[in-house]
Amino acid sequence: MIMPEERIIVPKPDRRKKIATIITVIVIIVGSGIIAHFNIIDVFRNLSKGVSILKRMFWPPDFTYIPNIVKPMLETIRMAIVGTCVGAIIALPIAVLAANNFIKTKWLHVPLRFILNIFRTIPALVLASLFVAVFGTGAFSGVVALSVFTFGLVSKLTYESIEAIDYGQVEALISLGANKLNILRYAIMPQILPQYLSYTLYGFEVNVRAAAVLGYVGAGGIGQLFEFNLAWRKFGKIGMIIIFSFCVVMIIDLVSSSIRKRLV
Numbered sequence: 371m372i373m374p375e376e377r378i379i380v381p382k383p384d385r386r387k388k389i390a391t392i393i394t395v396i397v398i399i400v401g402s403g404i405i406a407h408f409n410i411i412d413v414f415r416n417l418s419k420g421v422s423i424l425k426r427m428f429w430p431p432d433f434t435y436i437p438n439i440v441k442p443m444l445e446t447i448r449m450a451i452v453g454t455c456v457g458a459i460i461a462l463p464i465a466v467l468a469a470n471n472f473i474k475t476k477w478l479h480v481p482l483r484f485i486l487n488i489f490r491t492i493p494a495l496v497l498a499s500l501f502v503a504v505f506g507t508g509a510f511s512g513v514v515a516l517s518v519f520t521f522g523l524v525s526k527l528t529y530e531s532i533e534a535i536d537y538g539q540v541e542a543l544i545s546l547g548a549n550k551l552n553i554l555r556y557a558i559m560p561q562i563l564p565q566y567l568s569y570t571l572y573g574f575e576v577n578v579r580a581a582a583v584l585g586y587v588g589a590g591g592i593g594q595l596f597e598f599n600l601a602w603r604k605f606g607k608i609g610m611i612i613i614f615s616f617c618v619v620m621i622i623d624l625v626s627s628s629i630r631k632r633l634v
Contacts, residue, residue, distance in 0.1 A: 427609030435610045439595065443618055446591035449509050449584075450577035453516025458570040461521045465528035466554065471540075472532060473550070483529075489522030494580040498589040512581060512589030519580065520573045524566070531565040532558060568630045575619075575626050582615055 466472055468482040497515035505511045539557040548556070585593025592615060599607045 423605060426605040427612070431613065432606040432610045435607050436614060438607075439592065439611055439614045442585075442592040442595045443614065445509055446581045446593075447578065447618075447622075449512045449516060449581045449589075449591055450574055453513045453581070454520050454570060454574040454577050456513070456517040457520025457522075458524045458566075458573060460517070461523075461525035461528060462566065464521070465525040465532060466558070468525065468529040469532035471535075471537065472554070472558065486522055486525050486529075489518060490526055492519075492522075494519040494577075495583060495587065498584045499587045502588045507588035507590070509590035512584040512591060515584065515589060516577045516581060520570075520577060523573050523576070524569045527569045528562065528566050531562045531569075535561045571626045571630050575623055578619055578622055582619075 464482060464486070468479045468486060470476075470479050473479065494515050497518050498512055501511040501514045505514065535558060539561070540553055543553050543557050581591050581593070582596075583593045585591045585595065586597050588594070592611065596608065596611050599611065
């Protein structure tokens with residue numbers, strides 16, 4: 371006997387939940403704006419002033435100022451390179467120890483993760499301010515700040531990659547009597563190396579942008595030149611610094627993204 375086809379009844383979504391969610395989001399946004407003293411009227415009231423400053427910054431472009439920008443920009447890139455390399459090198463062994471599937475000891479990886487979370491929550495600009503107070507003004511303080519920032523970023527992403535590896539290779543080596551170093555060398559590193567290099571390149575991209583503003587606190591680089599011109603209200607030169615920095619960062623991002631796509 372052929373049974374009649376049963377009709378599938380799709381329950382209608384509860385519109386009350388949807389409306390309540392939308393109202394909650396609106397209340398949070400509006401409430402945050404009120405607490406932060408955000409006033410949209412002031413934005414439109416000062417719009418003409420902002421357009422005037424932008425015009426002074428970017429039109430006409432002051433191309434004659436480019437030779438003065440090249441040297442600080444190269445210093446910024448060098449700071450980012452050194453800071454990224456130092457931070458990434460230190461991050462790799464710490465990430466291995468922080469992964470809970472390599473050394474299964476809570477008293478080791480739990481404190482390490484707590485320390486890494488502390489490092490990740492401190493912005494590079496704050497770190498630079500601290501190290502300028504310790505080491506004095508100059509590029510060295512910026513390099514140390516970027517190293518610490520990269521360390522926190524890369525180590526977090528790397529230990530998460532270690533925890534996501536195919537554990538079958540590890541189990542195979544354990545069954546053959548391999549020790550921890552052999553497991554790390556032949557099972558873990560081949561799987562995470564592309565991701566680790568990709569994270570390092572990503573850290574370099576972030577550090578180039580971060581290094582550009584470290585000069586505000588005396589940590590060298592293009593930010594110091596930017597701060598000097600801003601203090602003297604030389605908007606034409608500021609605009610040229612922004613244009614030049616934008617072009618350099620775009621080139622670095624394109625090259626880095628291309629390399630990262632090949633790695634992952």
